[in-house]
Structures are given as structure tokens and as C-alpha cells.
Amino acid sequence: MSEFKCGYVAIIGQPNVGKSTLLNAFVGQKLAGVSPKPQMTRHRILGIKSLPVAQILFLDTPGIHKPHRSLNEYMMEVAHMVLSDADVFIFMIEPDPDHIGRIAHKDQEIFENLQKTGRPIILVINKADRIAKDHLLPLMEACGKAWNPKVIIPVVATQKNGLDRVEAEILKYLPENPAYYPDDQASDQNDRFLASEIIREKVMDLTLEEVPYSVTIDIEEFKEPKEEDVKKLIRIRASIVCEKDSQKAILIGKGGQMIKKIGAESRLELEKELGQKVYLELFVRVEKDWTKDPNRLREFGYVVD
Numbered sequence: 001m002s003e004f005k006c007g008y009v010a011i012i013g014q015p016n017v018g019k020s021t022l023l024n025a026f027v028g029q030k031l032a033g034v035s036p037k038p039q040m041t042r043h044r045i046l047g048i049k050s051l052p053v054a055q056i057l058f059l060d061t062p063g064i065h066k067p068h069r070s071l072n073e074y075m076m077e078v079a080h081m082v083l084s085d086a087d088v089f090i091f092m093i094e095p096d097p098d099h100i101g102r103i104a105h106k107d108q109e110i111f112e113n114l115q116k117t118g119r120p121i122i123l124v125i126n127k128a129d130r131i132a133k134d135h136l137l138p139l140m141e142a143c144g145k146a147w148n149p150k151v152i153i154p155v156v157a158t159q160k161n162g163l164d165r166v167e168a169e170i171l172k173y174l175p176e177n178p179a180y181y182p183d184d185q186a187s188d189q190n191d192r193f194l195a196s197e198i199i200r201e202k203v204m205d206l207t208l209e210e211v212p213y214s215v216t217i218d219i220e221e222f223k224e225p226k227e228e229d230v231k232k233l234i235r236i237r238a239s240i241v242c243e244k245d246s247q248k249a250i251l252i253g254k255g256g257q258m259i260k261k262i263g264a265e266s267r268l269e270l271e272k273e274l275g276q277k278v279y280l281e282l283f284v285r286v287e288k289d290w291t292k293d294p295n296r297l298r299e300f301g302y303v304v305d
């Protein structure tokens with residue numbers, strides 16, 4: 001009989017390819033924020049999938065991009081740290097409908113960095129629904145020729161298509177180890193983090209240009225309901241922290257419309273994910289240029305440990 005397996009599988013790729021969507025799909029619950037805009041994920045996010053024969057520890061990472069301020073440097077440090085922690089890589093790319101069968105230069109760079117680690121790479125082409133089937137083949141051929149990966153698996157993460165194949169492939173390379181976590185645990189993050197991730201996701205969706213990239217969420221209070229509380233409300237007080245007064249004005253909106261919308265959408269999703277009623281109090285606060293200030297970054301939890 002083969003031994004139990006457990007190990008870390010890092011999901012690596014350019015911003016916006018669908019890494020967090022895949023993580024959430026594998027674990028079957030929302031752990032990471034997902035956005036149509038790039039650079040949603042800022043931290044390493046662990047998703048635990050327990051099976052009878054193995055425990056797969058997925059690590060979602062910030063999309064690989066060129067840093068241009070301290071916050072982005074932090075994000076790239078996280079991605080690089082995960083490179084050294086992982087036993088197996090899922091290297092995720094997405095097809096470019098305008099350049100059939102062409103590998104992006106940035107993907108070539110990422111692949112070369114992964115290859116240097118000497119660990120197994122499972123190549124996943126996500127968003128296979130975005131192109132015609134006969135356009136997928138030239139890309140698979142180009143990847144096979146350029147990278148000679150162990151396997152190439154087209155998936156549609158939003159529809160959970162192709163995930164079984166990816167899982168079967170992971171199990172081939174996962175090291176023999178006892179489970180690191182209890183089998184009913186889905187992550188090492190708490191509900192406070194989930195709250196900040198969901199609120200920031202709504203800011204990403206509802207605001208434009210530089211605003212989403214200038215925002216962090218400060219959860220000032222997160223109170224579970226007390227025994228005697230008949231309504232069983234989770235009370236959350238949070239601030240959307242931005243960098244400039246002009247951004248604050250946008251986040252509040254005319255007559256407070258924007259912050260109301262962010263609050264209402266966040267509350268609905270929080271209630272769904274936490275399975276409880278939520279009372280959410282939301283504020284906007286300016287902390288000048290916090291994304292460029294290492295001390296402020298640390299205060300807001302952007303710390304590499």
C-alpha cells in the first residue's frame with residue numbers, strides 16, 4: 001500500500017490568469033479575492049484540500065509583474081518566497097486570442113525561473129473557454145516545444161473544468177508525508193483576512209484607474225456574536241485606506257453612494273461566506289503614500305516572515 005502524501009503546490013503565473021479562481025475552485029470555498037483587474041492577490045494564500053490518500057496544500061500567489069513601488073516589491077517577495085517552499089508548481093498561463101499559438105515573453109521568463117528550482121511543473125492553460133478548440137492546439141504545441149513540460153492541461157477554472165486531471169497529476173509528484181493540518185481545516189487564514197479580501201475585491205470591481213491599487217483594508221474590529229445576542233450578528237468595523245484626498249472623494253462618491261455600494265455588496269458576500277448575519281460599518285481614511293512607505297506597509301500586514 002502506498003504511503004499518505006502531503007506537500008505544497010504553488011500556483012504561479014502572470015497577474016489575472018486565474019490563479020485565485022483555481023485555488024477557490026479546488027478548495028470549494030472562497031479564500032482569495034478574484035477580480036477582472038490584475039494584481040488582486042497581494043499575499044500568499046493557503047488552501048488545504050484533504051483527500052483520503054493525500055493532503056494538497058495549495059499556495060496562491062501574487063501575479064508575477066515588475067514592481068514599481070514598495071507594495072509591489074512586497075508582492076514579488078511573497079511570490080519568490082513561495083518558490084522556495086513549494087514541492088510542485090502549477091504554472092498557469094492564459095491564451096491570447098489575438099496571437100494564436102504564441103508564448104508570451106513574460107511567461108517565458110517565469111518558466112525559466114520555475115525550471116531553475118528543479119521541481120515538477122504542471123502547465124495549466126486556463127480560460128480555455130475564451131478561444132476556439134482549434135486555436136488551443138497550436139498553443140499547446142508551442143508550449144510543448146519550448147518548455148517540454150511533464151504535462152499540459154487546458155482548464156476552465158470558473159467552471160471547474162479540468163480540475164480532476166490537475167489533481168491526478170499533483171498526486172503523482174506530491175511527497176510522502178503525514179497530513180500537516182486537520183482534515184476539516186481549509187486554510188490558515190482567519191475570517192478577518194477574508195473580510196478584508198472581500199471588501200478589497202468590491203473596491204477593485206467598483207472603482208477605476210489607480211484607486212484599487214492605492215487601497216488597503218484595515219479591519220479595526222471583528223466581533224463574533226455574544227451568547228445573549230439573539231440576532232447573532234457578526235460586527236465588523238473597517239476602514240478603506242487610500243493614499244490621497246482625491247481618492248477618498250471617489251471612494252465615498254456623490255452623497256456617499258460609492259461607499260454604500262461597496263458596503264452593501266461586501267456585506268452580502270460576507271454573509272454568504274461566513275454563514276451568519278453581518279453588521280458592517282465602513283469608513284474611508286487617507287494615509288498619504290502608504291504604498292511607498294515600508295513602515296506603513298508593515299503596519300497594514302504586508303510583512304514577509
Ligand SMILES: Nc1nc2c(ncn2[C@@H]2O[C@H](COP(=O)(O)OP(=O)(O)OP(=O)(O)O)[C@@H](O)[C@H]2O)c(=O)[nH]1
Nearest residue numbers: 015016017018019020021035036039040041063157
Ligand atoms: N473566461 C474565463 N475567465 C476566468 C477563468 N478563470 C478566471 N477567470 C477570470 O479571470 C479574472 C482573474 O481571475 P483571478 O483568479 O483573480 O486571477 P489571478 O491570477 O488570481 O490574478 P492576480 O491575483 O491579480 O494575480 C477574473 O475576472 C476571473 O473571473 C476561466 O477559466 N475562464
Ligand SMILES: [Mg+2]
Nearest residue numbers: 019020040041
Ligand atoms: Mg489572485
